[in-house]
Amino acid sequence: MDNQFFKNVEKKTGVNMKDILELANSLQHANFKDEQTVRGVIKRVAQIANRKVPKELEDKIVQTIIQNGKQLDFNTIANMINKK
DSSP states (O other): OOHHHHHHHHHHHOOOHHHHHHHHHHHHTOOTTOHHHHHHHHHHHHHHHTOOOOHHHHHHHHHHHHHHOOOOOHHHHHHHHHOO
8 A cells, every 4th residue: 555545544534554554464364253352453443543432332343243244444443433
């Protein structure tokens, strides 16, 4: 990916490129069928996005990812966190 992509993401989200890259690295070999792993990723995304995720929403995201095979990436979780 080119640097412009990350600059655009930083501008749009206010999230540091370094944090995005660290998250992406952690997602590469993670087991997304493992509830604890998925919860950890959700918490990390919430921290990076400076958002609080209520327990009910976290449970819903975990269920969606584990049971429905939802693809897990930063945008997927960020979009779920930002939905009201």
